[in-house]
Amino acid sequence: MAALLARDGRKVVLIERDMTPPDRFAGEYLQPGGVRTLKELGLKDALEGIEAQKLYGFVITEVASNTDLNLDFPTHENEREQDGGRAFHNGRFVMGLRRAAAAEPNVKIIEGTMMNLLEDGGRIVGVEYKDKASGDMKEVFAPLTVVADGQYSNFRTSLVPNKYHSISNYIGILVKGCPEFKKDKAELILVNQTLIIVYQISVSETRMLIDIQGPMPKNLKEYLTKNIYPYLPERIKAVFLETIQTQRMRGTPVGVVKASILKKPGVLLLGDSYNVRNPVVASGMSIALIDLKLWRDLLWAIPDLKDDKAMLQAKKKFHWSRKSSHSIVINVLAQFFYVIFTATGGYIFHLRQGYLDYLKSGKCGLEMAGMISVLATNPKLLAVHFRAAALHAVCLFFKTEPWYLKPRAAFHSCAFLFRNFAVFFPVLYSELW
Numbered sequence: 001m002a003a004l005l006a007r008d009g010r011k012v013v014l015i016e017r018d019m020t021p022p023d024r025f026a027g028e029y030l031q032p033g034g035v036r037t038l039k040e041l042g043l044k045d046a047l048e049g050i051e052a053q054k055l056y057g058f059v060i061t062e063v064a065s066n067t068d069l070n071l072d073f074p075t076h077e078n079e080r081e082q083d084g085g086r087a088f089h090n091g092r093f094v095m096g097l098r099r100a101a102a103a104e105p106n107v108k109i110i111e112g113t114m115m116n117l118l119e120d121g122g123r124i125v126g127v128e129y130k131d132k133a134s135g136d137m138k139e140v141f142a143p144l145t146v147v148a149d150g151q152y153s154n155f156r157t158s159l160v161p162n163k164y165h166s167i168s169n170y171i172g173i174l175v176k177g178c179p180e181f182k183k184d185k186a187e188l189i190l191v192n193q194t195l196i197i198v199y200q201i202s203v204s205e206t207r208m209l210i211d212i213q214g215p216m217p218k219n220l221k222e223y224l225t226k227n228i229y230p231y232l233p234e235r236i237k238a239v240f241l242e243t244i245q246t247q248r249m250r251g252t253p254v255g256v257v258k259a260s261i262l263k264k265p266g267v268l269l270l271g272d273s274y275n276v277r278n279p280v281v282a283s284g285m286s287i288a289l290i291d292l293k294l295w296r297d298l299l300w301a302i303p304d305l306k307d308d309k310a311m312l313q314a315k316k317k318f319h320w321s322r323k324s325s326h327s328i329v330i331n332v333l334a335q336f337f338y339v340i341f342t343a344t345g346g347y348i349f350h351l352r353q354g355y356l357d358y359l360k361s362g363k364c365g366l367e368m369a370g371m372i373s374v375l376a377t378n379p380k381l382l383a384v385h386f387r388a389a390a391l392h393a394v395c396l397f398f399k400t401e402p403w404y405l406k407p408r409a410a411f412h413s414c415a416f417l418f419r420n421f422a423v424f425f426p427v428l429y430s431e432l433w
Contacts, residue, residue: 012106050093173244351420
């Protein structure tokens with residue numbers, strides 16, 4: 001944001017708590033739609049020289065049924081060949097973005113911790129921060145303050161009513177030198193009621209994110225050894241056990257934050273400070289970049305950022321534009337897939353079997369992959385595939401029953417459809433407002 005506003009002729013003060021590379025296992029993947037947007041914003045150099053790995057799709061591995069579903073990302077209509085997504089060390093990518101900002105003469109970078117938003121007459125007019133070098137409390141004033149302090153934002157609750165809701169925990173481990181993992185695909189492994197997300201982030205390193213429902217275990221090594229290791233695919237068991245025995249493991253809560261219109265004048269929320277979804281579709285960074293592109297276009301038409309009436313109209317337009325263009329599709333898919341991928345049994349488990357079988361058909365799988373890749377985020381297309389997948393799952397359910405149990409199959413199908421809609425529509429409804 002700082003680099004883009006500076007290129008548009010505005011003076012920007014960028015306050016970073018620490019200018020050293022962040023060390024975290026969030027924000028390590030850009031979907032193809034995010035890569036495309038990064039190029040459109042003129043920031044593609046941030047991906048250069050960081051060993052970013054190209055990924056051309058994803059594989060869903062269900063261990064219990066020995067299912068491997070291979071889905072390729074579609075080629076964008078304006079490209080001859082697929083450019084793919086990118087996986088990388090988050091800290092290296094962030095440093096690339098910082099270099100882009102620092103290269104702009106209109107950007108002043110300050111190392112410090114933002115402590116308070118400064119308000120005057122109901123309007124945010126600047127921030128109070130603690131300078132890292134001197135330890136002094138200082139103030140900086142501006143017609144617009146952009147808050148982008150992540151999903152655990154310290155300032156969100158004072159600006160919008162929506163709160164952060166934790167839904168599970170993720171354990172992140174870094175596997176080194178493992179040829180058994182897919183090299184050009186992200187992999188979702190469904191094992192023992194647990195979702196594991198795998199993707200290569202450098203030439204020799206692969207990230208594994210393990211979803212843990214309920215409280216975070218006190219002894220991570222013991223939990224993974226007893227509850228995950230025995231059920232993994234044989235090809236990765238040895239390297240997984242070696243990694244959890246010798247490497248550092250970290251855990252973090254994951255949750256959701258619903259987006260809403262920020263009516264307080266003089267301030268914006270951006271990225272995970274504004275809207276958070278389940279990381280199962282790995283689209284957080286891509287959504288943030290597309291949001292950034294929307295805001296750049298909106299702010300271009302507002303020369304005076306103190307024009308609160310124009311800014312409020314821009315906030316409303318941004319809120320509804322992002323829903324219709326990308327966020328509603330990704331947010332709904334993220335929560336829906338998380339529910340069915342972590343199914344423990346019953347109708348939800350049958351729903352998963354139906355959806356996986358539905359995705360095996362060429363066009364259906366390609367279009368669903370297009371939505372997940374943030375290349376074709378059409379809400380109407382989402383609705384079409386939801387209905388089609390639900391009916392496909394019912395037909396599949398009927399086929400598994402012998403002829404003399406068809407009446408029972410009819411009853412179970414009605415209950416199955418009810419459970420299907422009970423999962424989908426609450427998530428959809430929450431995204432419509």
